[in-house]
Amino acid sequence: MTPTSRSSRPAFRHIYVHIPFCVRKCPYCDFYSIAGHADRTTFLRALESEIRIRNEQFGPFADIQTLYVGGGTPSCLDATELDALGTILRSAVQFAPDYEWSMEANPESLSPSKAEQIRAMGVTRVSLGVQSLTHGVLSFLGRPHTAAEARSALRLLAEAGFRSWNADLMFGIAGQSLEMLVDTLREVLAHDPPHLSAYALTIEPGSRCAEMADSARFCTDENATARQYEYVVAALESVGYAQYEVSNFARSGHECRHNRAYWARRPYLGFGPSAHSFDGHARWWNVCDLETYQARCVRGETPTAEMEVLTPREICEEIVLLSLRTREGLRWDALPDACPADARAALKPLQVAGLLDVDATGVRLSRHGFVVGDEVIRRVVELVCV
Ligand code: SF4
Incomplete structure (x- = not known):
């Protein structure tokens, strides 16, 4: 690995x-x-x-x-x-x-x-x-x-x-x-x-x-x-x-x-047992056990437990999930592929319900949308990450 x-x-x-x-x-x-x-x-x-x-x-x-x-x-x-x-x-x-x-x-x-x-x-x-x-x-x-x-x-x-x-x-x-x-x-x-x-x-x-x-x-x-x-x-x-x-x-x-x-999905490195790292495309994490962590490090081995390479769909989901939690929200140009016009149109009911603010640059949670954030974000993922 x-x-x-x-x-x-x-x-x-x-x-x-x-x-x-x-x-x-x-x-x-x-x-x-x-x-x-x-x-x-x-x-x-x-x-x-x-x-x-x-x-x-x-x-x-x-x-x-x-x-x-x-x-x-x-x-x-x-x-x-x-x-x-x-x-x-x-x-x-x-x-x-x-x-x-x-x-x-x-x-x-x-x-x-x-x-x-x-x-x-x-x-x-x-x-x-x-x-x-x-x-x-x-x-x-x-x-x-x-x-x-x-x-x-x-x-x-x-x-x-x-x-x-x-x-x-x-x-x-x-x-x-x-x-x-x-x-x-x-x-x-x-x-x-x-x-x-x-x-x-x-x-x-x-x-x-x-x-x-x-x-x-x-x-x-x-x-x-x-x-x-x-x-x-x-x-x-x-x-x-x-x-x-x-x-x-x-x-x-x-x-x-x-x-x-x-x-913002910037690359980061994590050290210590259970710590995660990310390079923009893959995520890997260290063993979740102190004894094993110590034994491997002291032997000069990496303590990585597993690594997952993200699929394009998973990358899209992460971008939507993480950015929508922020005040700036999701910029359309941050998506790996152009967001289909019908997906944007499908956001309309959430906008009408006062949960999302949508414009030409992107989409963000409204004040009320923040209260029920997880649900709204899940729905946006379904619509945008096709
Ligand atoms: S066990 Fe309690 S103090 Fe320790 S990390 Fe978890 S929440 Fe924090």
């Missing part, structure tokens, strides 16, 4: 690094991570080996515009481990001027000294997993942090001097009233985060919640979730945040450039 050969290699300007450790496993989460104690030194050595192997495969990581360290919970690394991670990444990556280096953090593992260390490493943007400031909601979700820890972490980030930062929030959770969401949002906004993400709880197949019961036990009904989403959008817009993607809101200039690169 050989991802992109050197001769046809695109320029990779975006890198993702997966840190597969968490303090505790949240039952709704399907990201690959290991809870509790683990040998992080061996992992960091393996990560360094993978980066060396990928470097030989893809050439130097030059002019890197965005680096995203996610997980898992990168902030659960201790000071020595963070120091080692920073050294590995800084020696492997040559950043473009004005680069963005994001790192995910959770309230239970972000201390003032760690925030300072992360900033001194070169991280420009921290994404904090707040989710809620209601005690009952956090414990229902099985989050490893308390509301008090989330409040301290928000205060800390507001004063830590990062170029940008984000607070992640969740809604649509069983037992979470609109009032609870209103209170959380008001408190979070008091810290003036430059960026907010707000996601409806979804129970992914493979998570512990999915094994325990059907999603109705964990999520509120669709109407309540839609009302909460509409509230979040209106509340954030009223205080000057622009909604630049279905779930993402930013002050001007604080949009997450790394995520924008994903949505």
Whole structure:
């Protein structure tokens, strides 16, 4: 299995690094991570080996515009481990001027000294997993942090001097009233985060919640979730945040450039267990098992598990799915083949229903379309990707 050969290699300007450790496993989460104690030194050595192997495969990581360290919970690394991670990444990556280096953090593992260390490493943007400031909601979700820890972490980030930062929030959770969401949002906004993400709880197949019961036990009904989403959008817009993607809101200039690169289908490389990479035509991903990942990297083998080459139809679907989630929407000229005139005509009922804005340049979700985004996007895919 050989991802992109050197001769046809695109320029990779975006890198993702997966840190597969968490303090505790949240039952709704399907990201690959290991809870509790683990040998992080061996992992960091393996990560360094993978980066060396990928470097030989893809050439130097030059002019890197965005680096995203996610997980898992990168902030659960201790000071020595963070120091080692920073050294590995800084020696492997040559950043473009004005680069963005994001790192995910959770309230239970972000201390003032760690925030300072992360900033001194070169991280420009921290994404904090707040989710809620209601005690009952956090414990229902099985989050490893308390509301008090989330409040301290928000205060800390507001004063830590990062170029940008984000607070992640969740809604649509069983037992979470609109009032609870209103209170959380008001408190979070008091810290003036430059960026907010707000996601409806979804129970992914493979998570512990999915094994325990059907999603109705964990999520509120669709109407309540839609009302909460509409509230979040209106509340954030009223205080000057622009909604630049279905779930993402930013002050001007604080949009997450790394995520924008994903949505624009720019090539990226992912390092660490379960990390995905993409070269414009094919996607490949690493083994989803820490032991196997480490063993392969240390032996000098690539930890790639599988690769899929996208068909023209799949490429079309991806372009529509990803671009329609953004405020800019889908440009007709972004499609691999000209969109048939009858397909555009078939969008008319969705336009008349107030779900889509369609013009000569492209199509985008209307305000109401964002609320029922997944359904509308699915319908556009069916009509446009023939
Ligand atoms: S939601 Fe975040 S903190 Fe919870 S298990 Fe998943 S990666 Fe870890």
